[in-house]
Amino acid sequence: MVGIVGYGSYLPRYRIKVEDIANQWGRDPDVIKKGLLVNEKTVPGTDEDTITISVEAGRNALKRAGINPKLIGSVYVGSESHPYAVKPSGTVVAEALGITPEVHIADFEFACKAGTEAMWVVYNEVKSGELQYGLAIGTDTSQGAPGGALEYTASAGGTAFIFGKENLVAEVIETYSYTTDTPDFWRREGAYYPRHGGRFTGEPAYFKHVYNAGIGVLKKANLKPQDFTYAVFHMPNGKFPQTIGKKLGFTKKQLVPGWIVPYMGNTYSGSSPTGLSATFDVSKPGDLILIVSFGSGAGSDAFVFKVTERIDEVRDLAPKLKEMLDENKIYLDYGKYAKFREKIIMNE
Amino acid sequence: MSSPKIWRQRIERYRLLGQKCKDCGKVLFPKRLVCSECGGREFDKEPMPEVGKIITYTTVYFGPKFLEQDIPYILAIIELKNGVRITTQVVDTEPKEVKAGKEVKFVFRKLKDEGKTGVIIYGYKAQLC
Numbered sequence: 503m504v505g506i507v508g509y510g511s512y513l514p515r516y517r518i519k520v521e522d523i524a525n526q527w528g529r530d531p532d533v534i535k536k537g538l539l540v541n542e543k544t545v546p547g548t549d550e551d552t553i554t555i556s557v558e559a560g561r562n563a564l565k566r567a568g569i570n571p572k573l574i575g576s577v578y579v580g581s582e583s584h585p586y587a588v589k590p591s592g593t594v595v596a597e598a599l600g601i602t603p604e605v606h607i608a609d610f611e612f613a614c615k616a617g618t619e620a621m622w623v624v625y626n627e628v629k630s631g632e633l634q635y636g637l638a639i640g641t642d643t644s645q646g647a648p649g650g651a652l653e654y655t656a657s658a659g660g661t662a663f664i665f666g667k668e669n670l671v672a673e674v675i676e677t678y679s680y681t682t683d684t685p686d687f688w689r690r691e692g693a694y695y696p697r698h699g700g701r702f703t704g705e706p707a708y709f710k711h712v713y714n715a716g717i718g719v720l721k722k723a724n725l726k727p728q729d730f731t732y733a734v735f736h737m738p739n740g741k742f743p744q745t746i747g748k749k750l751g752f753t754k755k756q757l758v759p760g761w762i763v764p765y766m767g768n769t770y771s772g773s774s775p776t777g778l779s780a781t782f783d784v785s786k787p788g789d790l791i792l793i794v795s796f797g798s799g800a801g802s803d804a805f806v807f808k809v810t811e812r813i814d815e816v817r818d819l820a821p822k823l824k825e826m827l828d829e830n831k832i833y834l835d836y837g838k839y840a841k842f843r844e845k846i847i848m849n850e
Numbered sequence: 851m852s853s854p855k856i857w858r859q860r861i862e863r864y865r866l867l868g869q870k871c872k873d874c875g876k877v878l879f880p881k882r883l884v885c886s887e888c889g890g891r892e893f894d895k896e897p898m899p900e901v902g903k904i905i906t907y908t909t910v911y912f913g914p915k916f917l918e919q920d921i922p923y924i925l926a927i928i929e930l931k932n933g934v935r936i937t938t939q940v941v942d943t944e945p946k947e948v949k950a951g952k953e954v955k956f957v958f959r960k961l962k963d964e965g966k967t968g969v970i971i972y973g974y975k976a977q978l979c
């Protein structure tokens with residue numbers, strides 16, 4: 503058996519309300535909120551980035567795994583907001599977590615699915631017997647251009663999973679991946695904000711790939727939507743995961759614990775992994791959970807997990823996602839938010 | 851501080867890792883060559899507790915360039931359960947929230963970046979519990 507031995511998330515304490523962004527740009531807040539089904543989003547502190555969020559999420563995963571960090575043989579950080587263009591995020595993360603130096607490290611990128619990509623590789627490394635434990639992290643501190651549609655949702659946060667063969671919290675039952683070349687969303691080297699390819703964003707990108715990955719993994723695992731307790735789909739906004747969930751045959755109730763986007767926005771590579779983390783927080787032994795990510799470009803990774811009895815032992819060993827969403831929030835107005843996210847041009 | 855020195859100190863800065871004197875048991879952070887209590891020169895590694903409490907603090911209105919966006923920010927002396935005192939920034943808060951005696955936990959943050967094209971220095975800061 504191969505699966506997750508420890509999981510952990512981290513969210514910044516800062517928030518901005520969608521209505522404050524809408525008011526800044528002269529839009530109707532109610533129309534925007536209803537259209538996106540997002541109320542507020544997380545904002546990273548001025549001293550937070552993909553590396554710091556990955557370290558905090560990694561520490562929480564280690565607390566639940568209860569293993570010696572030196573036994574971790576791979577560290578993969580998936581993000582589209584690595585602080586350096588050249589110099590891996592993973593080296594700082596692994597050193598801070600006490601994993602170095604006998605470890606293989608790489609940074610992954612694939613728009614919003616870099617996190618599940620890291621999970622995919624670590625899972626297969628452990629399964630092949632190459633590793634005793636591996637650490638996969640999905641984190642982002644994504645930016646949307648001021649006044650653009652993505653500014654309402656692009657948020658910050660991350661989740662870490664330690665994979666292994668013993669003392670599992672959740673066993674991997676099946677995996678499936680579905681990918682094509684689709685120009686729905688991109689950012690060129692050196693460009694500050696990403697762009698999206700208008701009519702490519704919905705149907706031919708998100709819905710096609712998430713649907714096919716979902717159908718594919720159900721078929722491969724010989725399971726039906728009714729067999730699952732919960733399902734998590736990538737959350738670029740509140741509506742997309744609900745629409746695709748329904749199309750695949752899942753009920754709203756199955757989506758509830760992992761549907762965190764209204765309260766935190768879209769954390770890109772951290773989106774579906776953090777939804778999975780929130781779902782583990784409330785799941786019971788024996789529960790089947792489906793997760794399907796989506797990354798523009800475009801592709802989806804799907805995993806079927808079966809929760810084990812160890813969930814009850816580890817749940818309280820690190821902060822739960824609901825606590826991070828609800829407690830110690832600090833709201834920013836648009837001016838402070840613009841300063842925090844360096845949207846104001848300063849003299850050098 | 852030169853970059854090689856900052857780099858050599860990264861482990862204690864990343865992991866809040868100090869030392870314990872093999873002769874008298876005194877816990878030291880940051881690391882030293884000689885024990886401040888007994889003059890001993892042999893130490894074991896000693897991880898610091900994850901939480902502490904604020905002993906005293908000051909609100910900073912004129913800081914270095916890389917902290918300009920944080921002004922006004924809080925600099926505090928924090929005492930850990932093992933008696934070690936650490937001076938660091940208290941983040942994610944307003945000056946009116948900070949009081950002596952309040953509990954803090956240590957968090958991993960960017961300490962400094964040497965301009966937009968320079969290296970980024972990471973380490974611990976404190977956050978109200």
Ligand SMILES: [Zn+2]
Nearest residue numbers: 871874885888
């Ligand atoms: Zn001594």
